[in-house]
Amino acid sequence: MISVERVSVTYPGQSHPAVHDVDLEIPEGELCLVVGPTGSGKSTLLRTISGLVPHFSGGTLAGRVVVAGRDTRTHRPRDLADAVGVVLQDPARGFVTETVTDELVYAMEQLGLPRAVMRTRTEEVLDLLGLADLRDAPLRDLSGGEQQRVAIGAVLTAHPQVLVLDEPTSALDPPAADDVLAALTRLVHDQGMTVVLAEHRLERVVQYADLVVAVAADGTVSHGAAGDVLGPGSAAPPLVELAAVAGWRPVPLSVRDARRRVAPLRDRLTAARTREVLPGPGRAVLTARGIQVRHRRAHAVRGVDLTLAAASVTAVMGRNGAGKSSLLWALSGAGPRSAGSVTLGPEPGQDPAALDAAAARRLVALVPQDPTDLLYLGSVGAECRAGDTQAAVAAGTCAQLLERFAGPVPAQAHPRDLSEGQRLALVLAVQLAADPLVLLLDEPTRGLDYAAKRALVAVLAQHTARGGAVLLSSHDVEFVAQCADRVVVMSDGVTVTDGPARDVLVASPTFAPQVAKVLHPVPLLTVAEVREALAAAR
Amino acid sequence: MSPRGRAPDRAQWPEPAIQLRSWSTAALALSCAVGLAAFCWPLLVAPGAGLAHATDAPLILGAVLACVLVVVHLALVDGGMDVKAVALLGLLSAVGAALRPLSAGTAGVELVFTVLVLGGRVLGAGFGFALGATTLGVSALLTGGVGPWLPFQMLGAAWVGLGAGLLPRAPRGRLEVAMLAGYGAVAAFAYGTAMNLSFWPFTLGADTALSFVPGAPLGDNLRRLLAFTAATSLGWDLGRAVTTAVGVALVGAPVIALLRRAASRARFVTPEPRHAEHRATRRASGATFE
Amino acid sequence: MHPAAWWVWAAGVVVLAGRIHAPQALAALAVAACVLATAGRRQGAPSFAGYVALALGIVAVRVVFHVLVGIKTPTGRVLVDLPSWHPAWAPGVQLLGPVTTTGLGTAAAQGLALAVMVLAVGAAATASSPARLLRSLPAALHHLATAAVIAVGVAPSLVAAVAAARRARRLRGLTTRGPRAIAHAAVPVLADALDRALDLAASMEVRGYARRSGPGDRRVGPALAGAVLAAAVGTYGLLAGAPAYAVPALSLGAALAVAGASLAARGQARTRYREDPWGYREWCAAGAGAMTGVAGVAGLPLLATAIALLGLLALLPARLPAEVSV
Known part of the structure; x- marks a missing residue:
């Protein structure tokens, strides 16, 4: 269905090709997963299949790409619209119209299909993706998962044979991601659609993939069955790593497969497990009582009590719209708070909202969901210098922190040209320059690859090692399992669960990490913990 | 993420977002003649003309101008328009429209012209013209400014964008920002004066010392107009001119950098209207095949 | 309803509002616009409150500016006798000065006229989507x-x-x-x-x-340029008071523009999903709008206002079943 023959892509002004000498054959009706670190050329490979590279973004394409019998040399993306459906990374940014139905028919209108056909196909797609109740809903009122399904539906109505998706679940909470993935597998199984998707969070999708294409940082590509391509290393889901520790061959790709084989490992772990000594609660650095946040229409937070201890990481989890962001903003003092109190430090306790902005940021730092909101200058160097001045610290502090967090980043680069990981590191450097007591992070792992997440875990560890407290909101259960001491689950603006990370994560069906699901009832969360426990048993 | 990756250092002047061709240039120039006549009608109108009734002229001329604007736009996009230019036109108009209610009512604070001047400068005269007209049109749709004055406003703003695109190309850096700030001040002031000129008889009615007298000598009417302007809108026009200049000076450098980055990433393609569309597309977009 | 219907009504009200000064009639039109925005609100429309705030703001700004820099005419009862000041740097501008009932009333009425225009357009935007209108x-x-x-x-x-x-x-x-x-x-x-x-x-x-299915047409450019040329000739004709050649020139321009536009539209394969039917409710709203505008231009403010209010009857069929079913 898709044949990529000796393809290399070089963007103008760059000396190295973004993808290099790719040979790939994707048969009809397969789900192909494209993996690789950020900046490795995953998106380039996907855009090659849809013809966006090079027709839309420029550059040189060597080799040949044939999709559904059409050569991308002679067919522009618009000429492939009825053969290849493309869903770009952030669905909301690709919406042209205002309501669900208008968006679904948009592609068909451009193709000039008769009205009767449009009506039939719209109904089909509404049913297929479970959107029938939302047909007249305004797009901007939809949740992330619904928007993603509308974006998929909007290309399906053109009846493409190939569907290409760039990180379709990266911004979604676990249940919404499951909905989207269920819809995709239904397309592959029932309709024989060929699906190509790029994804960072492999643990969610690898079990559905027939073929895995790994793009390396240098642009070279290898492909094969999931178990063969994904080795333990930089970009492997926890299951693959666990398989390496346990010596399972072939590698199980779903929790179900792994549980069939887990018994011996579980016995060894049960025997090895020593009683864990829970550290006593640390000194409180932030105490919040009865926090309420009302926005114009919604009552986002309805009375939350929270205490952050020094040298600890607390994670807030919950569905999209559970009030997590509003809570973080209220705690930072920069966002609205309609009731309740926030006090910093043990005694005599200051309220960040009562302080002026410059004083508040020295005590509480918040990194918002879109960290780029904080950046307004034209280069990394200028941002760092401004950060030093604003934090009233020695010149060069921000630049040093940035280097520590992300390695060398060119000072003259435009902040918007950085990778997601580097951009987050820059914002963290700016916000941590003043050495605040409390660090608040709203969805920090969006768009980060495994390496960037590990770097973030290290930054958080450095912060807590100096006695700081961290509160972060996240959908990423594997990340939370790695770094959090305590987990708070929110729903509809109230706290439903609050306890040590291990207890909360192991007990929850939606928030349990893969390792915990496999090893249940042994309460271990990460592969690193398994390794430690095994080493202790020896 | 290479497509969003580091922007390559391209030539300082990317392709204009809307290419001016011979026929569209002709239409654009002729529309300026129509616009000039429409804006200056109180100074030009013959005493006996049917238009001399103060309230009808702006309505009729407004209708003519609206049609002319539509036709000029058709000429500008004849043969197709790069989809990236369409999207950019939409987004920049939205930025302008979003800035307009922010500034409406506060003594002449008009940030729209800042966007128009900078957009026209970087993205070219044709795009500047289209941007001026769509920005004012969209903001009128959104905030309720539809009226007989709308075609005049759209054309006036379109000229501001067009002029910014026609400024000398050589100045760079601080000089460029200074030039644009100066141009912005002059253009914003001229816009206010021109609006005043065409709506002066309409606004003031016929029975004051400052009113328009159809057919009176040019000098007399001009003097009355100046007095009227000084008495009413001078402060607003000056305010608008100052805000535009200050706006350009404050955000000019970073915004020009952003727009240039966007333009070079976008690689506008203006498909040749008639023949060999594929070949032209490839050449202009920098897309090549080996 | 068809997205254009209420825009035609609003256009009529705008034309009328620019021509009447009676505060009662203006107030009636403002109420009509608010009724349309509340009763005819489409799903997902932006809030109408913004338009109301803008309208009130415009009246306030007018009044404030009248008090501050308005040209004060010595008619009507003096409400507040503020001292006046003629700054040397802006010749002809009088700051403050005596505030009279007439002056204040006129400023408020002018503000109200503009406010009615804002409300009418806002009501049309609330009742029908500008995006859908643009798509037609x-x-x-x-x-x-x-x-x-x-x-x-x-x-x-x-x-x-x-x-x-x-x-x-x-x-x-x-x-x-x-x-x-x-x-x-x-x-x-x-x-x-x-x-x-x-x-x-x-x-x-x-x-x-x-x-597109085919290449563009060579004749589009000349046709459009010709249309603008004809418009230029026509405009000068209008200004020179020579309808004998102004009217034919403008008509020729319109014909050339239509021809150019239809040539340019050839070869586009696009279709549209939504057909917006034009029924008796559309006729009612748009007809009332057109007649309002005509009556306004003809100098019949009371009749025009009454017609504008009658146009709101187009809301009824949509509301009745909904209320019956409740």
Whole structure:
């Protein structure tokens, strides 16, 4: 269905090709997963299949790409619209119209299909993706998962044979991601659609993939069955790593497969497990009582009590719209708070909202969901210098922190040209320059690859090692399992669960990490913990 | 993420977002003649003309101008328009429209012209013209400014964008920002004066010392107009001119950098209207095949 | 309802509001617009409250500016006798001065007329989607209509983005007031808008935007340029008081424009999903609007106001079943 023959892509002004000498054959009706670190050329490979590279973004394409019998040399993306459906990374940014139905028919209108056909196909797609109740809903009122399904539906109505998706679940909470993935597998199984998707969070999708294409940082590509391509290393889901520790061959790709084989490992772990000594609660650095946040229409937070201890990481989890962001903003003092109190430090306790902005940021730092909101200058160097001045610290502090967090980043680069990981590191450097007591992070792992997440875990560890407290909101259960001491689950603006990370994560069906699901009832969360426990048993 | 990756250092002047061709240039120039006549009608109108009734002229001329604007736009996009230019036109108009209610009512604070001047400068005269007209049109749709004055406003703003695109190309850096700030001040002031000129008889009615007298000598009417302007809108026009200049000076450098980055990433393609569309597309977009 | 119907009604009211000065009639029109916005509100429409606030603001600004810099005529009862001041730097401008009932009333009425225009257009925008109206433009204007649809759809989220960027400034310990703060908040918003434009363009491209079945027509350019030339000749004819050649020239221009537009629209394969039927309710609303405008121009303010109010009857069939079923 898709044949990529000796393809290399070089963007103008760059000396190295973004993808290099790719040979790939994707048969009809397969789900192909494209993996690789950020900046490795995953998106380039996907855009090659849809013809966006090079027709839309420029550059040189060597080799040949044939999709559904059409050569991308002679067919522009618009000429492939009825053969290849493309869903770009952030669905909301690709919406042209205002309501669900208008968006679904948009592609068909451009193709000039008769009205009767449009009506039939719209109904089909509404049913297929479970959107029938939302047909007249305004797009901007939809949740992330619904928007993603509308974006998929909007290309399906053109009846493409190939569907290409760039990180379709990266911004979604676990249940919404499951909905989207269920819809995709239904397309592959029932309709024989060929699906190509790029994804960072492999643990969610690898079990559905027939073929895995790994793009390396240098642009070279290898492909094969999931178990063969994904080795333990930089970009492997926890299951693959666990398989390496346990010596399972072939590698199980779903929790179900792994549980069939887990018994011996579980016995060894049960025997090895020593009683864990829970550290006593640390000194409180932030105490919040009865926090309420009302926005114009919604009552986002309805009375939350929270205490952050020094040298600890607390994670807030919950569905999209559970009030997590509003809570973080209220705690930072920069966002609205309609009731309740926030006090910093043990005694005599200051309220960040009562302080002026410059004083508040020295005590509480918040990194918002879109960290780029904080950046307004034209280069990394200028941002760092401004950060030093604003934090009233020695010149060069921000630049040093940035280097520590992300390695060398060119000072003259435009902040918007950085990778997601580097951009987050820059914002963290700016916000941590003043050495605040409390660090608040709203969805920090969006768009980060495994390496960037590990770097973030290290930054958080450095912060807590100096006695700081961290509160972060996240959908990423594997990340939370790695770094959090305590987990708070929110729903509809109230706290439903609050306890040590291990207890909360192991007990929850939606928030349990893969390792915990496999090893249940042994309460271990990460592969690193398994390794430690095994080493202790020896 | 290479497509969003580091922007390559391209030539300082990317392709204009809307290419001016011979026929569209002709239409654009002729529309300026129509616009000039429409804006200056109180100074030009013959005493006996049917238009001399103060309230009808702006309505009729407004209708003519609206049609002319539509036709000029058709000429500008004849043969197709790069989809990236369409999207950019939409987004920049939205930025302008979003800035307009922010500034409406506060003594002449008009940030729209800042966007128009900078957009026209970087993205070219044709795009500047289209941007001026769509920005004012969209903001009128959104905030309720539809009226007989709308075609005049759209054309006036379109000229501001067009002029910014026609400024000398050589100045760079601080000089460029200074030039644009100066141009912005002059253009914003001229816009206010021109609006005043065409709506002066309409606004003031016929029975004051400052009113328009159809057919009176040019000098007399001009003097009355100046007095009227000084008495009413001078402060607003000056305010608008100052805000535009200050706006350009404050955000000019970073915004020009952003727009240039966007333009070079976008690689506008203006498909040749008639023949060999594929070949032209490839050449202009920098897309090549080996 | 057809998206154009209420716009025609609103256009009529705008024309009328520009021509009447009676506060009672203006108030009636303002109420009519508010009724339309409440009873005829479409799903997902932006809040009408903004238009109301803007309308009130306009009246307030008019009154305040009248008091501050208005040309004071010595008619009517003096309400407050403020001292007047003629600044040397702005010749002809009188600051403050005696505030009279007549002057204040006139300023308020002028403000009210503008407020009615805002409310009428706002009501039309609340009752029918401007985006859908733009989509019913002729095919040749597709690119511009698309740009405008995008702008109308995106502008509200940009306003929200400006707010977010200003809040984010506080996180860096910066002030959120002053021109510098606004300028710096505008930069990330603009940067995001530009990136977003490329994402949007890619999304449109892969869904087949601007696919054409054939090449363009060579005759489009000359036809359009000819249309503008004819319009120029016609305009000068109008100004010179020579309808004998103004009218034919303008008609020729219109014909050339239509010809050019239909030639330009050839070869586009696009179809439309929604057909907006034009029924008796549309006739009622749009007819009332047209008649309001005509009566307003003809100098029959009372009749025109009455017709404008009658146009609201077009709301009835939509409301009745809903209320019966409740």
